[in-house]
Amino acid sequence: MKNFKGRGYHQSGVSMIEVLIAILISVIGLFSVTKMQLNAVSNTHSAYLRSQAAVSANAMVDQLRANSSAALNGDYNLALTASAPTSGGLEVADLTQWRSDLAAILPSGVGSVACVSATETCNLVVQWDDSRGLAGSSIQQFSLTLRLQ
Numbered sequence: 001m002k003n004f005k006g007r008g009y010h011q012s013g014v015s016m017i018e019v020l021i022a023i024l025i026s027v028i029g030l031f032s033v034t035k036m037q038l039n040a041v042s043n044t045h046s047a048y049l050r051s052q053a054a055v056s057a058n059a060m061v062d063q064l065r066a067n068s069s070a071a072l073n074g075d076y077n078l079a080l081t082a083s084a085p086t087s088g089g090l091e092v093a094d095l096t097q098w099r100s101d102l103a104a105i106l107p108s109g110v111g112s113v114a115c116v117s118a119t120e121t122c123n124l125v126v127q128w129d130d131s132r133g134l135a136g137s138s139i140q141q142f143s144l145t146l147r148l149q
Contacts, residue, residue: 043133045133046133049106049130053109053126053142054142056098056105058144060111061124061144063076063094064146065148067090067091067094070089071091072117074115075091076094076095076113077115078095078111078112079112079114080110102128106126106129107128107131108129110127111124111125112124119147120147120148120149121147122148123145124144125142127139
């Protein structure tokens with residue numbers, strides 16, 4: 001290039017536009033990394049809640065196996081929307097404690113038990129609110145089926 005006096009012209013340094021474009025690209029990159037980090041934290045929290053639901057379901061499995069005759073008689077049967085029973089034997093204490101634990105460790109945590117004596121199986125469902133999670137429904141469920149005896 002020639003300048004207006006006819007001499008050779010060369011640029012030294014960087015222009016303001018180049019600096020602004022470099023800053024813009026850096027900011028976009030930093031926002032992307034921040035969003036990925038937030039997604040990772042949210043997914044980690046969802047995984048934590050799911051593992052807590054599994055641990056709670058396994059605790060109830062131990063109670064059902066310890067009192068399998070009552071479980072197969074339907075004494076442990078409890079729907080998700082039903083309240084824990086208030087009168088009865090060991091099953092009342094087990095169900096009340098289980099529901100209390102679920103409410104304490106899971107957001108809006110509830111659980112159900114449905115035992116069928118003909119097949120000697122019990123199905124447990126743990127449900128909680130995972131509205132902080134990114135994918136899927138805000139209501140999550142963990143289901144576990146076991147065979148007694």
